[in-house]
Amino acid sequence: MKIFLILGMALISLQSFSSVVTKDLLPEEIQLAIHLADKYKVPLDVRGGVCTKTNFEIVSRVKGFNPANWNLISGDNSYTLANDEIQGMMSVINRIEAPLTVLNSITTETRVVIQGATCGFNPSHWTVSFDDQE
Numbered sequence: 001m002k003i004f005l006i007l008g009m010a011l012i013s014l015q016s017f018s019s020v021v022t023k024d025l026l027p028e029e030i031q032l033a034i035h036l037a038d039k040y041k042v043p044l045d046v047r048g049g050v051c052t053k054t055n056f057e058i059v060s061r062v063k064g065f066n067p068a069n070w071n072l073i074s075g076d077n078s079y080t081l082a083n084d085e086i087q088g089m090m091s092v093i094n095r096i097e098a099p100l101t102v103l104n105s106i107t108t109e110t111r112v113v114i115q116g117a118t119c120g121f122n123p124s125h126w127t128v129s130f131d132d133q134e
Contacts, residue, residue: 040077099132
């Protein structure tokens with residue numbers, strides 16, 4: 001019983017070291033985000049009548065020495081990004097310094113969440129977020 005309690009406390013303390021980092025997208029990055037949301041038909045979430053939100057994940061996964069697989073994930077759907085879209089997302093990820101996570105001995109992953117939100121007649125505010133695991 002003591003072992004489970006100690007493990008549980010260790011997991012809670014590990015989770016407290018992680019925090020979500022959110023940064024604003026630059027104008028050219030916003031254009032890419034809008035292009036991706038339109039092309040892959042990311043649903044618009046209506047909140048509170050006049051407020052809307054668009055939300056999707058970009059995941060880059062590398063296994064061994066193989067090229068990275070780049071996917072846009074929206075709900076239960078996953079789409080493979082085109083080469084020009086990958087280049088744009090690489091630029092975003094490099095600029096914000098999103099961390100690379102080791103999933104197992106030969107697989108690594110970078111995961112970011114892109115969100116556009118607005119209320120009323122205000123312009124959309126586009127951000128990119130990632131879990132800072134340090």
